Amino acid sequence: MCIDLNADLGESFGNWRLGDDTALLTIVTSANVACGFHAGDPTVLRRACAGAAEQGVAIGAQVGYRDLAGFGRRFIDMAPAELTNDVLYQIGALEAMAHAAGERVRYVKPHGALYNAIVRHEEQAAAVAEAVALYDPDLPVLGLPGSVWLDRAEQAGLRTVREAFADRAYTPEGTLVPRREPGAVLHDAEEIARRCLAMVRGEPVAAIDGTPVRIDAESLCVHGDSPGAVEIARTVAERLRGAGVDPAPFTAVGR
Amino acid sequence: MCIDLNADLGESFGNWRLGDDTALLTIVTSANVACGFHAGDPTVLRRACAGAAEQGVAIGAQVGYRDLAGFGRRFIDMAPAELTNDVLYQIGALEAMAHAAGERVRYVKPHGALYNAIVRHEEQAAAVAEAVALYDPDLPVLGLPGSVWLDRAEQAGLRTVREAFADRAYTPEGTLVPRREPGAVLHDAEEIARRCLAMVRGEPVAAIDGTPVRIDAESLCVHGDSPGAVEIARTVAERLRGAGVDPAPFTAVGR
Amino acid sequence: MCIDLNADLGESFGNWRLGDDTALLTIVTSANVACGFHAGDPTVLRRACAGAAEQGVAIGAQVGYRDLAGFGRRFIDMAPAELTNDVLYQIGALEAMAHAAGERVRYVKPHGALYNAIVRHEEQAAAVAEAVALYDPDLPVLGLPGSVWLDRAEQAGLRTVREAFADRAYTPEGTLVPRREPGAVLHDAEEIARRCLAMVRGEPVAAIDGTPVRIDAESLCVHGDSPGAVEIARTVAERLRGAGVDPAPFTAVGR
């Protein structure tokens, strides 16, 4: 049995460091590498791509709003046609970095406020899907199950890959508990690992109110922006392996 | 007989317009399209690439320093390794735009202060050459005859293409008269056209002091950043055609 | 009888020119000078402030979202506390430019998407008002009559100044007809001038459906981003003068 582990990488910028890319690349199987619009400069991206290539980690384009000051975490009400072009530009830029490492961009995952916006925003969701389809209709996309984004991507003929969040609580309906609510983010590494294993095996996990809920996902998103987060990610990977579940890029299948 | 005519395009940004891309694309055969670091946003670049593709104009990556406020016209003393990565990023980004238009990046030409710096700056010249070679060793580069840039590009195994400036005066040694000197820039469209024709035929033109000098070039650089400049470019193209010289992309040969 | 005429200035950036500041400064009495976040670099701002000071035109801080690529015309869903700080920063920066011209910032007017957002967005409206009050509680602010923005500014103790748009159609309720609707923007200079004169005299103008409507304003906003717009502004100023209405900065009173 296999499962993909994805995490955000390449989010440093110039003199500012963020996250521990080196550690993460020994843990995850898919790296959502920033593309320079919300984070990441060309040197940071190239290093991240080279590291991913070396470790056999799949390189994904983590596209975002053009907003370094806001780290792509602020919704921007931009014209869909411009969003398509911004996303195209970012994928191409990262492709050059992957190419210099003997690799290529294997998938696309929107970042931050863009990720959240296109859960429901139809025009922006379609705009991002159009960019990916224009760039390469064989490029899969990662997203939230049930999102408008995955729906529009499917309509655009793209392979869609559903992800679950390792360290987030779910509602009984299987949607994420909003971050601002108590208990929304889990911190116990062993508990998180147990939940991940259950999800992978198709077994229910406890929703925030205790109701058993099934979360169907082809990839698990882990975090790496703090030493604690890296430790959790490592524990998840180890427990999965210990239980006979092999972390492997979702892109390894069918390409 | 054939000659390439190149000009800078895609240099608008957001709400700010610069140059008349539509007019230029009916005149030139190679478009040096900005890549977003000194000018050009993704929407501007995509439109420029689409226009070029439609008109059969070759798309070149006009790479520059990361300096929108200075329009890439200020030397930046950056680390060569970072310059390599900045150039790689820009080529890749433009490639995505060319690709969306059914085309690809056909050559690379540095812009502004970077163009001028690598006439002599060895590390930066080598850094740009390395970026192009990493991206695609078959990609030709455009530059000033006798520059360190073309020398380093050749050492990196790249095809180098020498360009002459249609509207600039030359010294008796065949180098450009610096812009700040009187007579450095020519304004008479017919005179410029006559000089271009002479260069193409391998005949000498008058240097600034009247000495006949031979300027050997595979491409002629024309400008399009003012209505007057577009008119000069149009006259050059018409006079060349009238004399049996066919404007054609230099990239059309040998690829 | 007096009326203020305000227009946007200082919206060029680096090598990109926008608007005819020189012409506008001979027409308007209040200059909404960009502050570098949506447009305007320090050199552009200083020149605009120097010109305004020379012509006796009041300098206003035209604060906007941090979005050069979008020219501040895209709503950004940013945290109110950060918006307060972004606005403070912009006012201070422009103040230095005004100071170098022997002048000071006389009022604040939000730009583009921020202007539109705070017609209704309570948190962002309060955030901008807080910035102005922190900077100088004696600084008046310009805005749309009936907007949440003017309401919050008043609550913050600021003097609020209502403006009308010279070249825009109004609904029978006295609100602006949205730009996308037919007839929303007026183009006939003489008609625009007649309407402006009526507004100044407290007489009704025809709403989009012909209903007479009274628009009460202390300042008239004119545009200068095209040669046609400058001509309209000039006609408005001339007709007002011809009718005995003297264009004068609203800040001239009560300071």
Added chain:
Amino acid sequence: MCIDLNADLGESFGNWRLGDDTALLTIVTSANVACGFHAGDPTVLRRACAGAAEQGVAIGAQVGYRDLAGFGRRFIDMAPAELTNDVLYQIGALEAMAHAAGERVRYVKPHGALYNAIVRHEEQAAAVAEAVALYDPDLPVLGLPGSVWLDRAEQAGLRTVREAFADRAYTPEGTLVPRREPGAVLHDAEEIARRCLAMVRGEPVAAIDGTPVRIDAESLCVHGDSPGAVEIARTVAERLRGAGVDPAPFTAVGR
């Protein structure tokens, strides 16, 4: 006996943290607060100014090149007139932040590549001096003894303040040993503290080759960009205090 201790603050940007401003503000007496061009966003600057005001630390404008990607550490060959305007803009912006904290900008210190460039670059040195003089001729400036910068600042009528670097080795001539040479940077907190004390007392310290050399300074620059650096700064402050030397802002005198 008194001495000023200065350090760089406010160098975080958006989601990226840099330095420990909170710790440094309990140690130093003058804070060189970034102004948004090489580092620092408005929220970061406001927090730094508020903290400095609270702790009685003098706020200085740490002006730099417009280069977030390079953290202001790359020389930019910009026109002096534009540099003057960029510096003016930055001082004004920070002033607004200081003002919101009930304080004001007390001095100016150039950052990074600009600091280094104007040790010798006459036009840029004069350009920065002109900006400060335009803004407020009573504003003192901090710089390297013997630099063209301090010379031009003096010619512009500004009060100049010489600084020494606590953790840097000096040549027998009293200039800094370039960073790339072995032994250029000192790491032993107690040794650094002893040298600082000697400098303050007017006693010689050992140059890199052992020669005794006198370093005359009114301010000591300490660093805070790593936990180790903060510890060194703290040790310097404690040892000075223990020896009866009171850390106090240089701006406390004569204003």
